[in-house]
Amino acid sequence: MSEVLVDVKNLKKYFPTSEKDKKVKAVDDVTFQIYKNETLGVVGESGCGKSTTGRLVLNLLEPTDGTVTFKGQNLSAMKKKEMRALRRQMQIIFQDPYASLDPRKTVLQILAEPYQIHHPEMSREEILEEVNRLIGCVGLRPEHIYRYPHEFSGGQRQRVGIARAIALNPEFVVCDEPVSALDVSIQAQVINLLQDIKKEFNLTYMFISHDLRIIKHFCDRVMVMYLGNIVEIGTKEAIYEKRRHPYTQALLSAIPNIKSQDKGERILLTGDIPSPVNPPSGCPFHPRCSYCMDICKKEKPCLKTMEDGTRVACHLKLE
Amino acid sequence: MSLLEVKDLKTYFYTDAGVGKAVDGVTFSLDKGKVLGIVGESGCGKSVTSLSIMRLVDPATGRYEGGSIEFNGQDILKLPEKEMRKLRGNRISMIFQEPMTSLNPVFTIGYQIEESLILHKGMDKKTARQRAVELLELVGIPEAGKRVEEYPHQLSGGMRQRVMIAMALAGDPELLIADEPTTALDVTIQAQILELLKSLQKKLGMSIIIITHDLGVIAEMADEVAVMYAGDIVEKAKTRELFDNPLHPYTVGLMNSIPDVDDEVDRLRTLEGLVPSLYDMPAGCRFAPRCQFACPECEKSRIGLTQLEGGRQVRCRRYEQ
Numbered sequence: 177m178s179e180v181l182v183d184v185k186n187l188k189k190y191f192p193t194s195e196k197d198k199k200v201k202a203v204d205d206v207t208f209q210i211y212k213n214e215t216l217g218v219v220g221e222s223g224c225g226k227s228t229t230g231r232l233v234l235n236l237l238e239p240t241d242g243t244v245t246f247k248g249q250n251l252s253a254m255k256k257k258e259m260r261a262l263r264r265q266m267q268i269i270f271q272d273p274y275a276s277l278d279p280r281k282t283v284l285q286i287l288a289e290p291y292q293i294h295h296p297e298m299s300r301e302e303i304l305e306e307v308n309r310l311i312g313c314v315g316l317r318p319e320h321i322y323r324y325p326h327e328f329s330g331g332q333r334q335r336v337g338i339a340r341a342i343a344l345n346p347e348f349v350v351c352d353e354p355v356s357a358l359d360v361s362i363q364a365q366v367i368n369l370l371q372d373i374k375k376e377f378n379l380t381y382m383f384i385s386h387d388l389r390i391i392k393h394f395c396d397r398v399m400v401m402y403l404g405n406i407v408e409i410g411t412k413e414a415i416y417e418k419r420r421h422p423y424t425q426a427l428l429s430a431i432p433n434i435k436s437q438d439k440g441e442r443i444l445l446t447g448d449i450p451s452p453v454n455p456p457s458g459c460p461f462h463p464r465c466s467y468c469m470d471i472c473k474k475e476k477p478c479l480k481t482m483e484d485g486t487r488v489a490c491h492l493k494l495e
Numbered sequence: 496m497s498l499l500e501v502k503d504l505k506t507y508f509y510t511d512a513g514v515g516k517a518v519d520g521v522t523f524s525l526d527k528g529k530v531l532g533i534v535g536e537s538g539c540g541k542s543v544t545s546l547s548i549m550r551l552v553d554p555a556t557g558r559y560e561g562g563s564i565e566f567n568g569q570d571i572l573k574l575p576e577k578e579m580r581k582l583r584g585n586r587i588s589m590i591f592q593e594p595m596t597s598l599n600p601v602f603t604i605g606y607q608i609e610e611s612l613i614l615h616k617g618m619d620k621k622t623a624r625q626r627a628v629e630l631l632e633l634v635g636i637p638e639a640g641k642r643v644e645e646y647p648h649q650l651s652g653g654m655r656q657r658v659m660i661a662m663a664l665a666g667d668p669e670l671l672i673a674d675e676p677t678t679a680l681d682v683t684i685q686a687q688i689l690e691l692l693k694s695l696q697k698k699l700g701m702s703i704i705i706i707t708h709d710l711g712v713i714a715e716m717a718d719e720v721a722v723m724y725a726g727d728i729v730e731k732a733k734t735r736e737l738f739d740n741p742l743h744p745y746t747v748g749l750m751n752s753i754p755d756v757d758d759e760v761d762r763l764r765t766l767e768g769l770v771p772s773l774y775d776m777p778a779g780c781r782f783a784p785r786c787q788f789a790c791p792e793c794e795k796s797r798i799g800l801t802q803l804e805g806g807r808q809v810r811c812r813r814y815e816q
Contacts, residue, residue, distance in 0.1 A: 221681035222652075329769055359536035359770075360708065364752035364763040371762065386681065393754030393763065416756070430686040431756060432711025434738055444690055445683045448651040 181348060181380050182210040182233060187242035189228050193453060200452050202228040204404035205242070207479075210348075215374070215381040217395030217412070219388060219427070223452055225404040226384045230350045233382060234266050235259060246348070264294050267341040271353035273333035277325040283311070283336055284321040290343040310339045313376070314369060331362035338369065342377060350382045355390065367394060388431050392416055400424050403460040404452055406479060410486025420486065420494045422465050459491065467492055497524040498669060498702050499548070503562035506540075506547045508773075510556055515773035517543040519726035520562070522800070525670070530696060530703045532717030532734065534710060534749075538770055539723040541706045545672045548704075549589055550579050566670070585615040585666035592675035594655035598647040604631075604658045605643035611665045630661040635691055653684035660691065664699070671696075674706045689715050710753060714738060722746050725771055725781040728800070731808040742809045744786045780812065788813060 187206050190199040203225040210216050210233075218226045231237040233244055235251040244251045246266065254262065270276035277286060287307045291298050298306075308318055314335040325333055334354060341349055351370065355363040367390065374381060385391050391398055392412060399409040400423065408421040419425045426443040445464045450456055456463050462472040471491050479487040480494075488494055502522050508515040518540040525531045533541045546552050548564055550571060563570045566587065571579065591597045599607060608630060609623035618626065624643070631639035634657040647655055656676060663671055673692065677685040693716065696703055705716050713720050713734060720737050722730045722745065730743040741747045748766035768785040771777055777784060779794040786793070793812055800808045801815050 221683060331769070360710075360752045361536060361749060361766040362769075364765040365767075367754075368763055368765060388682070389754045389756055392756055393759070426683055428756075430682040432689075432709070432715045433756070434710045434714040434750070434753065442686065442690075444686055448653055448684070449681070 178214075179212050180209045181212045181247060182382075183243075183245040184208050184210075184229075184233060185243050185245070187229070187232055187244065188240045189225075189232055189237060190240045198453055201404050201455060202452060203232060203239075204455075206401075206404075206406050207242075208399060208406060208409055210380060210382055212347075213378060213380055214396045215383050215394060217391040217398040218382060218384045218401060219386065219391050219398060220401035221386060221427075221449055223403070223449055224401040225452075226401050227352055229401070230268070230352050230382060230384050234263075234268055234350055236268070261294075264290075264344040265346050266348045266350075267344070267346040268350045268352060269334075269337050269341045269354045272357050273330060273337045274325075274357075276337055277333060277340075279325055282322055282324055283307075283316075286325075286336065287311070287321070287339055287343060290340065294344055306343070310343055313342070313373065314339045329362075330358050331365055334358060334366050335369065338366075338373065342373060342379075345377060346379070348380045348382070350384070352384045353386070354383075356385070356387070363390070370394070388428060400427065403450060403455050405460055405476075406487070406489065407461065408486065408488045409479070410482075410484065410488075414482075414484050414486040418484075418486065420482070420488045421490050422467050422492070423461050426464075459489075496527065498527045498567060499525040499704075500565040501544075501548070501562070502565070504544065504547060504564060505559065505561040506543050506552055507558055507560045508556045509558065513774040516726050516776060517557075517773060518547060519776075521723075521726075521728055522562075523721055523728065523731065525702050525704065527669070527702055528696075528700050529719065530705060530717045532713035532720045533704060533706045533723060534708065534713050534720060535723035536708055536749075536770060538725075538773065540726040541723050542674055544723070545589065545674050545704060545706050548670075548672060549583055549587060550574075551583075581615070584611055584663075586668055587670045587672070588663040588666055588668040589672040589674065590656070590659045590663050590676050592678050594652065594659045594679070595647060597659060598655060600647055603644050603646055604650070608643075608658070608662050608665055611662060615666045626665070627661075630664055631658070633664065633695070634658070634661045635687075636661075651684075652680055653687060656680065656688055657691065660688075660695070664695070667699075668701055670702050670704070672704045672706070675708070676705070677712060678707070678709070685712075692716065710738075710750065722749070725776060726773070727781060727810060728808070729782065729810045731800075731806075733805070733807075736805070736807065742803075742807075742814060743782075743811050744788055745782050748785075780810075 185207050189203040190201055220226050232239050284307055288303050291303045307321055311321055316335055355366050383395055395412055398412050398415040400407050402423050407423050419428055426445045429443045447464050458474050459472045459477050462468045477489045477491045479489045481487050504518055504521045506518040508517055521544055535541045559572050564572050605627050608627040612618045612623040612626055628639045628643050636642050636657055677688050717734045720734050721728045724745050730746050741750055751764040766785055779796055780798045783789040783793040798810050798812055800810050
């Protein structure tokens with residue numbers, strides 16, 4: 177496999193609650209790597225910690241414990257100034273293009289900002305030229321740069337968000353549910369754009385989504401999260417075909433199938449996702465798992481490596 | 496026999512920006528005990544269609560400019576508001592996308608279910624409470640006797656949607672309109688709620704209109720599908736037929752936009768361009784500006800629905816004889 181770009185070790189993030197001794201365990205000890213030029217998909221339901229993980233990886237949140245290493249540099253040990261310089265290389269695209277663009281700035285102002293901050297030596301003309309180049313890359317027209325965010329449709333706005341993220345030629349981009357707020361026909365346009373940009377700029381993506389169909393289409397490797405833990409991580413083929421972890425099985429069988437009559441056995445999970453303030457003992461998935469054994473209630477399973485390199489956290493004997 | 500007959504329904508909105516023709520000549524019917532899916536993207540008029548059936552379109556801006564909605568043979572657009580109130584929430588009821596905003600946060604869920612029982616069914620408080628607990632059990636809420644005292648914020652998203660369904664069932668409706676009932680929910684919870692709606696539909700024999708942007712939800716639930724685009728129904732067919740052989744270029748485009756889990760492609764085929772503005776609709780076929788088959792003919796005048804074999808309908812010049 178190619179070189180490791182992001183190395184995450186025993187990462188934890190606990191948020192305080194109004195009660196002193198209770199903490200929201202949003203991310204609870206996750207270890208994984210992101211390789212150069214791949215797309216790692218992160219999938220899971222609300223509250224599984226996928227967005228928090230994305231923000232921790234970019235050091236937008238400070239971890240409670242554990243480390244994130246980007247190109248060999250430990251992010252939490254860095255000084256503010258060094259971190260700022262490094263931020264050029266790591267960017268984020270947010271879910272809601274309505275909330276993540278300043279409504280009082282024109283597209284030109286929004287896209288000029290990264291250059292003004294990181295390249296103060298650039299002249300206005302040079303910046304304008306760059307912004308025009310960017311806007312072309314994401315499929316908008318030159319006259320669009322004088323418009324305000326509210327003058328765009330959702331899909332166009334997300335294009336502006338993408339342009340902002342790639343402005344400084346980053347190496348690594350976290351896409352946090354980039355198409356969830358968009359209509360399906362527009363989703364496909366944005367997904368294709370993200371694919372083109374990845375090729376053009378040699379990007380590495382961490383792609384966070386709850387949509388298993390999009391993850392399958394877009395990613396090379398997939399990490400499935402549940403209640404702040406990784407339950408399974410491996411190549412897309414291994415995750416979607418082998419379906420080793422009972423939660424992965426349930427998640428995949430819950431996708432409504434539109435193209436074939438045969439719906440297969442649907443695995444219906446009972447109950448809700450437990451609260452991360454008070455996670456179950458042992459395996460976090462055991463209260464909803466149909467294979468639950470005694471050991472699952474007592475002991476939290478570690479990630480075990482399978483023959484094909486997939487890592488699965490389950491007490492069942494899996495191959 | 497059909498329970499609901501919507502004929503040439505036109506619901507327009509009058510705003511400062513002009514006249515928005517949100518629903519512009521929609522016709523469909525729904526038989527007793529059947530599930531009709533209405534699918535389309537934002538702004539296609541699917542929610543306004545459902546609000547029109549409930550007669551909940553805001554009278555300050557919206558008006559019914561034509562057509563009829565016959566429920567059991569009675570045109571509900573002509574009913575006085577007093578009569579409409581007897582139908583609404585009783586024989587026709589509705590569940591919405593966001594259960595947290597449709598439940599009242601300051602009353603217990605029991606109170607909110609009982610309210611309609613007392614109002615529509617004339618029950619006293621005690622019987623209403625009993626029935627509320629039964630309804631909560633019916634929608635699969637564990638420990639219903641205890642939960643009936645809880646407030647909406649104490650419940651998870653999936654549980655809240657179950658409460659909304661219990662409320663909608665309180666009047667023993669003949670028609671249930673579900674407007675994006677699972678859009679705000681996680682996939683595993685979505686699967687639970689769809690399963691619940693299916694089993695309730697069988698058990699109670701009601702008709703359902705399910706409104707969604709998700710073709711997957713349609714495939715799971717609906718007997719028949721109407722695809723809407725820019726205020727029009729562009730295609731109507733039995734669910735299986737639609738998925739096996741979509742005819743309208745918009746339906747085809749919509750289906751191609753969704754990555755298939757079993758069949759991988761390198762690149763998604765997309766529908767280029769945007770949905771036209773409600774205030775500035777193309778004169779001819781509304782899909783023509785985005786259609787790969789569009790020709791000058793298409794842009795001249797509006798296209799009618801062509802009737803095909805087996806009750807299938809499509810609004811496209813290519814299928815006109």
